[in-house]
Amino acid sequence: MKKELSISAIKDGTVVDHIPNNAALKLVDILDLKGVRGMISIATNLTSKTMGKKGIIKISGKDLTKEEVDKIALIAPHATVNIIKNYDVKQKIKVTIPQVINKIIKCSNPNCITNNEKNVITKFYVLNKDPLKVRCHYCERNMEKEDISLL
Amino acid sequence: MNFKNRDIISIHDFSKDELLSILKTARYMEKNPNTNLLKGKILAALFFEPSTRTRLSFISAMEQLGGEVIGFATSNITSIKKGETLWDTIKMVEAYSDVAVIRHPMEGSARLAAEASSKPVINAGDGANQHPTQTLLDLYTIQKVKGKLDNLHIGMLGDLKYGRTVHSLVTALSHFKPTFYFIAPQALQMPQTYLDELKEKKIKFYLESNLMKVSKKLDILYATRIQEERFADPIEYEKYRGIYKLDTSLLPNIKKDLKIMHPLPRVDEIDKSLDETEHAVYFEQAANGIPVRKALLALVLGKIK
Numbered sequence A: 001m002k003k004e005l006s007i008s009a010i011k012d013g014t015v016v017d018h019i020p021n022n023a024a025l026k027l028v029d030i031l032d033l034k035g036v037r038g039m040i041s042i043a044t045n046l047t048s049k050t051m052g053k054k055g056i057i058k059i060s061g062k063d064l065t066k067e068e069v070d071k072i073a074l075i076a077p078h079a080t081v082n083i084i085k086n087y088d089v090k091q092k093i094k095v096t097i098p099q100v101i102n103k104i105i106k107c108s109n110p111n112c113i114t115n116n117e118k119n120v121i122t123k124f125y126v127l128n129k130d131p132l133k134v135r136c137h138y139c140e141r142n143m144e145k146e147d148i149s150l151l
Numbered sequence B: 001m002n003f004k005n006r007d008i009i010s011i012h013d014f015s016k017d018e019l020l021s022i023l024k025t026a027r028y029m030e031k032n033p034n035t036n037l038l039k040g041k042i043l044a045a046l047f048f049e050p051s052t053r054t055r056l057s058f059i060s061a062m063e064q065l066g067g068e069v070i071g072f073a074t075s076n077i078t079s080i081k082k083g084e085t086l087w088d089t090i091k092m093v094e095a096y097s098d099v100a101v102i103r104h105p106m107e108g109s110a111r112l113a114a115e116a117s118s119k120p121v122i123n124a125g126d127g128a129n130q131h132p133t134q135t136l137l138d139l140y141t142i143q144k145v146k147g148k149l150d151n152l153h154i155g156m157l158g159d160l161k162y163g164r165t166v167h168s169l170v171t172a173l174s175h176f177k178p179t180f181y182f183i184a185p186q187a188l189q190m191p192q193t194y195l196d197e198l199k200e201k202k203i204k205f206y207l208e209s210n211l212m213k214v215s216k217k218l219d220i221l222y223a224t225r226i227q228e229e230r231f232a233d234p235i236e237y238e239k240y241r242g243i244y245k246l247d248t249s250l251l252p253n254i255k256k257d258l259k260i261m262h263p264l265p266r267v268d269e270i271d272k273s274l275d276e277t278e279h280a281v282y283f284e285q286a287a288n289g290i291p292v293r294k295a296l297l298a299l300v301l302g303k304i305k
């Protein structure tokens, strides 16, 4: 781990590791890192003992929030999030899909009130974590992984 | 059990004991039809889409209990989309009334309305999702005509794929150790998610397309309408419409005490020749909407504990 982080070590910020190889770019997209001023490095096709190939994202000068970590969980359920302070791993967070997902995802039912009324914050109950299956708090429709899209 | 201020949004929100408690209150209401229990209380009936029978049933229930009704009924979906948000409408109505009933074409609307209002909200149908007062009156009817809810053999007939009524009733009955017979053409059979839930709860069910193969086993036959627009091919529709039309030819193939239910309105699923038989309970079923809705209004307004 130490060695890998040193590929392009960051002083302060967040390293998201153990991302499924094909999910790293998507993750950058949904994390919406436009406002980040520090360096962002993305690596894919790294060799991993446990995953075969994996991806890694390093974000300088930004600690991910709980909500952002939850977003990671939705597409990279086995990722680890390392918060770096002064080149050291200060905190390791194993991402977990929460019991209730607020805001992050969109209901796949076009006739759901959340897709028709302004300013409704979506809310989903997690029925199964892997593969992900959720139920909309409002329309009570179940959605499986392939129908789940992020807001 | 205290239902004061409780919202009635989805049958999923209620435990077995809570369902039974509501049915018990409905029995009390049927025995004591005219009271002034809700005198001085105002019901807001908010019908964002037409449903004349449900609306009249609520108005009648409220007025028989001495309460008053305000509200609106619209059939103009574009005015909903252009107008103020549902949230704001409910916020306004909250100030004018003690309880609200909402019917709305979008799924989840009633749940959102309940979150907007500090007063209790009753769902009278949110799109294809839930219609809990219908489900409760169905349960009430079954309990009344069979004398029990437990261990019944229940046939569901017709459009089981899209039938909101059927889905909610299956959920509610699952508390009472039923055996289900889902009788439908394959294209309109019960969705897999419901079947998976039944498996998980270890509830027995059979999928069948021919009513006559299972009709002798049934205690209740719940018929629903098959809508033409569900079929891509009109010839398919004609074929199935004929198969599931119930008439007196059914009589040699059923238990003596089979009861036939239907959420109404019927088109031609049930022939009039069955109306006069002991088996027909669909008109009684519709009438049961009154005591059930009275019970819910009195419970959520805290007038019955």
Ligand SMILES: [Zn+2]
Pocket (backbone or CB within 6 Å): A107, A108, A109, A112, A113, A114, A136, A137, A138, A139, A140, A141, B108
């Ligand atoms: Zn929804």
